[in-house]
Amino acid sequence: MSQFQSLEEALKHFFGYDTFRLAQEKIVEEALQNRDLLIIMPTGGGKSLCFQLPALLKPGVMIVVSPLISLMQDQVDALIDNGIGATFLNSTLSWDEVRSRENAILNGKIKLLYVAPERLLGEKFGPFLEMLRSQIGISAFAIDEAHCVSEWGHDFRPEYRQIKQLRQRYPDIPVLALTATATKRVQQDIVQQLMLKQPSIHIASFNRPNLYYDVQPKQSHSYNQLLKLIKYHQGSGIVYCLSRRNVDDIAFRLQNDGISALPYHAGMSDEDRRINQTRFIRDDVEVMVATVAFGMGINKLDVRFVIHYDLPRNLESYYQESGRSGRDGDPAHCTLFYSPGDIHKIKYLIDQKPDPKEQQIAWQQLNQVIDYAEGAECRRTIQLRYFGERFTGNCDNCDNCRHPKPVEDWTIEAQKFLSCVARCGERFGMMHVIEVLRGSRKKKIEQYGHHLLSTYGIGKDKTIEAWKMLGRSLLHQGLVDETSDGYRILKLNKLSWEILRKQRSVNIAITETPAAKALVDINTSSAEMEILFEKLRRLRKQIADANSVPPYVVFADSSLRLMAQIKPQTILEFSQISGVGAHKLSQYGEQFVSEIRAFCQEQQLPVPLPNQSNMFTLQLHQQGLSIEEIIQTRKLSPSTVISHFSELLEMKQPVELNRLVAPERQKVIIKAMETVGADLLKPIREYLTEEYNYDEIRLVRAWWRREN
Structure with missing residues (x-):
C-alpha cells in the first residue's frame, strides 16, 4: 500500500468513493493482516469492496469463488470499467479464451480471478493453481454467497461443501467468507465447513430502513390486484411467483395490459434468460416476472418495488428477494400477497423432497413465513429477530406500524400459555401446548400424561386461532424462544419467567381470528382445486398430443375447472359436468375420473361408495x-x-x-x-x-x- 497514504486514498483511487461505509474500513484492515474473516452484510451494503480493495493492495491474485456465471460477469465488468485487472474462467469461454486469460493472470495483469467452485476443485484446474501460487502468489480465497455452503441456508449448493479442500491444500492462505444473510446456525455452519481459523466475524445490521414492508390479503382477482399495484409504483420492479406457469401467464397478461414485462425461470433456455436479464438491467423493460431462479447477484440498484405474488418458502429467501429493491438507498416497496391457500401448494412441494430431514427443515421454515405473514407486530421486528438481531419496533415503515391493529392486555393468557410450556417440560411445539390448554382428547396427550397436568383444559375459552395468535406474538416479541433444528420446540427464556412471576405484562395486537380461520378453509380448498386443475391440464395435454389435436379440443379450461371444483369420482357424476357430452364421456371419461379419484385418495378426501x-x-x-x-x-x-x-x-x-x-x-x-x-x-x-x-x-x- 506504499503508493497510498491511507486506505481512504486507495478507496478514492480505485472506486471513486471518499469514505467507507460502516464497518468496511475495519474489515479491509483485517483482510490486509491475512486474517480469516466472516462478513455478513445486507444487499447493497458494499460487501464486494471488502475483498476487492484488499486484493488490489496485497501482492498476488485473489481467487473469488462465485456460484453464478451472471454474477461473475457483472462484477468483472464493473471492475474492468474501473480500470482494475479482473477476469473470470467459466464454461462460456472457448479453450483459446481460457488459455489467453490464464497467460494474462500468470503475467501479472490480473488481481481478481472469479471461478465457480466446480472449476476451482476440478482436476484440470489444480496444476494451474499450483503454478499461480508459485509464480505470482495467491493473496486470499474470497468465498462469495457463502451461505450456499450451509444446508440451513436458503440456497444450499452441495458443491460448496467441497471448498474445505482448499484449506487442506493451502492452509496458510487466508479465507474470506461473505454473504448477505446468515442466521446464527448458518454462521456456525460456514465457519465449520470452510474450516475458518479463529475468524474475525463482522455482522452489519440486517435492517434496511429505506424498504417499506407490507402484507396484503391475496384477493380472488389477484392479477387485477397485482396490475393495480404495479401501475401505482411505476419504475423498475420484480414480481416473484412460485411456478413457471404463473410466471409465463402473468408476464403475458402484463404485456397485454401495456406493462413492459419479461419472464424468467429455469424452464427457459440459458440464452433467453440471459437476454431477458440484460434487457431488465438495461431498463429496456420495467418489470421482471420470475421464479426464485432470478436474483442472486443481480447488479441493478434502482429496483423500486418487489412483489411476492405467492408465499415464499422461508424468511431468509424473502429477505434476500425483497432486498433486491432499493439497493441505491432510495425508498422502495416490498409487498407480499398472502393467501393461506398458498400454504397447501408449498406443502405439496415439501412432500416431494426425498430426505425426511430436508422436509423437517422446510416445514419449520414455512411455518416461520406464515408467522410473519399473519403477525401483527412490526414487520422489521419479526424479520430481524429471525437473524438474531433485536429491534424495538415502531419502524414507521411497514403496514403494521403505519396501520396498527388494536392492542389488548393478554398477560393472564400468556401466563397460562407459558405455564403449560413449562409443565410440558419445554419439549413440545406450539400446537401441542394449545391442545393441552384446550383439553384435547387426542391419544398423544394421554400417552404423555398431559391430561393430568394442572394446565390441561384451562384454555377452553379461547379458539385455536386465538392461542396461535398469542403464541406468534410471544415469539415475535422475544417473550419465548423456539428451537431452530427443524423441530419447533418452545423454550422459556428470562422474559418468559418475568411474565410467570408477574414482573412483566403482555400486550398483543389483535386480529380477527374467526375470519382468518374461514379464510384458511376457503383457500385451502382453492389450493386443492389449483393442484387438481394442473393435474387435469397435464392429462388433457397427453390426450391431445396422442390424438394430434389442440388441448382445448379435448375439454375447455372451464370444464377442467368445474372438474377440479366438483371432483366427480364416478362416470355418472362426470357426465353432469358442463362440456362433457356422450362422445367425450365415452372417449375420455374413465381417464379423467381415475385421475380425480387418485388425487382424492392422495389428499385423503372421501372416496364414494359404488352407486x-x-x-x-x-x-x-x-x-x-x-x-x-x-x-x-x-x-x-x-x-x-x-x-x-x-x-x-x-x-x-x-x-x-x-x-x-x-x-x-x-x-x-x-x-x-x-x-x-x-x-x-x-x-x-x-x-x-x-x-x-x-x-x-x-x-x-x-x-x-x-x-x-
Whole structure:
C-alpha cells in the first residue's frame, strides 16, 4: 500500500468513493493482516469492496469463488470499467479464451480471478493453481454467497461443501467468507465447513430502513390486484411467483395490459434468460416476472418495488428477494400477497423432497413465513429477530406500524400459555401446548400424561386461532424462544419467567381470528382445486398430443375447472359436468375420473361408495351373468356396463376379472401397460394391435391401477 497514504486514498483511487461505509474500513484492515474473516452484510451494503480493495493492495491474485456465471460477469465488468485487472474462467469461454486469460493472470495483469467452485476443485484446474501460487502468489480465497455452503441456508449448493479442500491444500492462505444473510446456525455452519481459523466475524445490521414492508390479503382477482399495484409504483420492479406457469401467464397478461414485462425461470433456455436479464438491467423493460431462479447477484440498484405474488418458502429467501429493491438507498416497496391457500401448494412441494430431514427443515421454515405473514407486530421486528438481531419496533415503515391493529392486555393468557410450556417440560411445539390448554382428547396427550397436568383444559375459552395468535406474538416479541433444528420446540427464556412471576405484562395486537380461520378453509380448498386443475391440464395435454389435436379440443379450461371444483369420482357424476357430452364421456371419461379419484385418495378426501346402478350390475355379475347378458337384462349400452365394472374394480369390489377377460390376455395387456404406461388407452391398443379391444384393456387397467 506504499503508493497510498491511507486506505481512504486507495478507496478514492480505485472506486471513486471518499469514505467507507460502516464497518468496511475495519474489515479491509483485517483482510490486509491475512486474517480469516466472516462478513455478513445486507444487499447493497458494499460487501464486494471488502475483498476487492484488499486484493488490489496485497501482492498476488485473489481467487473469488462465485456460484453464478451472471454474477461473475457483472462484477468483472464493473471492475474492468474501473480500470482494475479482473477476469473470470467459466464454461462460456472457448479453450483459446481460457488459455489467453490464464497467460494474462500468470503475467501479472490480473488481481481478481472469479471461478465457480466446480472449476476451482476440478482436476484440470489444480496444476494451474499450483503454478499461480508459485509464480505470482495467491493473496486470499474470497468465498462469495457463502451461505450456499450451509444446508440451513436458503440456497444450499452441495458443491460448496467441497471448498474445505482448499484449506487442506493451502492452509496458510487466508479465507474470506461473505454473504448477505446468515442466521446464527448458518454462521456456525460456514465457519465449520470452510474450516475458518479463529475468524474475525463482522455482522452489519440486517435492517434496511429505506424498504417499506407490507402484507396484503391475496384477493380472488389477484392479477387485477397485482396490475393495480404495479401501475401505482411505476419504475423498475420484480414480481416473484412460485411456478413457471404463473410466471409465463402473468408476464403475458402484463404485456397485454401495456406493462413492459419479461419472464424468467429455469424452464427457459440459458440464452433467453440471459437476454431477458440484460434487457431488465438495461431498463429496456420495467418489470421482471420470475421464479426464485432470478436474483442472486443481480447488479441493478434502482429496483423500486418487489412483489411476492405467492408465499415464499422461508424468511431468509424473502429477505434476500425483497432486498433486491432499493439497493441505491432510495425508498422502495416490498409487498407480499398472502393467501393461506398458498400454504397447501408449498406443502405439496415439501412432500416431494426425498430426505425426511430436508422436509423437517422446510416445514419449520414455512411455518416461520406464515408467522410473519399473519403477525401483527412490526414487520422489521419479526424479520430481524429471525437473524438474531433485536429491534424495538415502531419502524414507521411497514403496514403494521403505519396501520396498527388494536392492542389488548393478554398477560393472564400468556401466563397460562407459558405455564403449560413449562409443565410440558419445554419439549413440545406450539400446537401441542394449545391442545393441552384446550383439553384435547387426542391419544398423544394421554400417552404423555398431559391430561393430568394442572394446565390441561384451562384454555377452553379461547379458539385455536386465538392461542396461535398469542403464541406468534410471544415469539415475535422475544417473550419465548423456539428451537431452530427443524423441530419447533418452545423454550422459556428470562422474559418468559418475568411474565410467570408477574414482573412483566403482555400486550398483543389483535386480529380477527374467526375470519382468518374461514379464510384458511376457503383457500385451502382453492389450493386443492389449483393442484387438481394442473393435474387435469397435464392429462388433457397427453390426450391431445396422442390424438394430434389442440388441448382445448379435448375439454375447455372451464370444464377442467368445474372438474377440479366438483371432483366427480364416478362416470355418472362426470357426465353432469358442463362440456362433457356422450362422445367425450365415452372417449375420455374413465381417464379423467381415475385421475380425480387418485388425487382424492392422495389428499385423503372421501372416496364414494359404488352407486346403486353399479351395485345392480355387480349383483347380476355375482349371479353368474356375462357382460352381454347384463347388457340385455339392464338395456344399457356396452360402454356403460364396462364403465360400471371399471369403477367397481378400482373401488376394490368383488368382481371376478377372469370371467371378464381371459387370464392369458390379461398378462399381455399388463405387459403392454408396463411398457408404454397406463395413462392413455390409445398407446396400449396400438402396442397390442387390433386383436385386443378397448373394453378389455379398460377392465384390466382398472384392476392394475387398484393393485398399483
